[in-house]
Amino acid sequence: MSKRLIFVTGNSNKLKEVKAILSEGGHPIEIDSQSLDIDEIQGTTQEVAKAKCRRAAELTGSACITEDTALCYAALNGLPGPYIKYFMAEVGHEGLNNLLAGFENKAAWALCTFAYSAGPGCEPILFEGRTEGKIVPARGPKVFGWDAVFEPDGTAMTYAEMPAEQKNKLSHRYKALEKLRAYLQTLPAHDPSA
């Protein structure tokens, strides 16, 4: 018997990756995706993630998972954090470095938050994956968001320079998905809502 849930995303590549990772070991989990237009709120990464997942459960009427990504600068006490996509869009890779010109500390962490809700009205549970690193002048292909300016500690490579397989194993996203997978495997195989 399989569990069934909806991954709220408009990105079919993300769906594929999530399906693959969540189905490793244990019993299979059936995942559909649905693209929804949900406003993201302002607040901490946890508040942002919970609000989105809560709303997704209401809209889908189903158990569901949502995903959020943040890039947090140590010198800015975690900001831009959940707002990084706006900074990336407005100032680009060079600007993401320039923001730190006045600060000695270039450390940053990439944070992925998966949220799971068992259904409408069920408080979301969060699974956070965090990868420590630093902000550097862009290296590698510049096609995927801020990957070119984030160098995980001990790798001497930016996310953008890494082979996909290497990145997947140390990425904030993979760490969060691993936690989500472990949790889902503990749920009863027979979904009572099915």
Place this chain on the structure above:
Amino acid sequence: MSKRLIFVTGNSNKLKEVKAILSEGGHPIEIDSQSLDIDEIQGTTQEVAKAKCRRAAELTGSACITEDTALCYAALNGLPGPYIKYFMAEVGHEGLNNLLAGFENKAAWALCTFAYSAGPGCEPILFEGRTEGKIVPARGPKVFGWDAVFEPDGTAMTYAEMPAEQKNKLSHRYKALEKLRAYLQTLPAHDPSA
């Protein structure tokens, strides 16, 4: 006959100021205040303002006004913008300057957005007030948000250094309120929903 509306704020000083300005000239406008816990969304200052006012009208079941403030750096294409409160809280006055250390352009604008909704389901109308200036090392009392680091063009003083009367006449907030006042005066004196 007077119009009646609700100003959504938990700040009694703001209520007093808004009452005073909106009642200048013309017919009086009755304003009550109500403190509501409304999540702010991420997005442009206009999207943020509209979403809050739309929600406020639903929650109050009444005509209402809401207010939003942003501080927009020219070098960052308008950011931090609606997120300025988080940056102020996390990095303080010095950090607000340090963010621009890597950029020549220190220009910024303070933006106030009042939103008015005639009631639940009525699309909010926006009234924006914008004051041009630049980001400077803090001068004047540091008690009120980022006032000490924003120097409006042509004044040689930061908001924090100005006498209240001078600030009120050139502030982004006053400009937005003036537009709102002018609009409210054009509405029929007899509120059909009363």
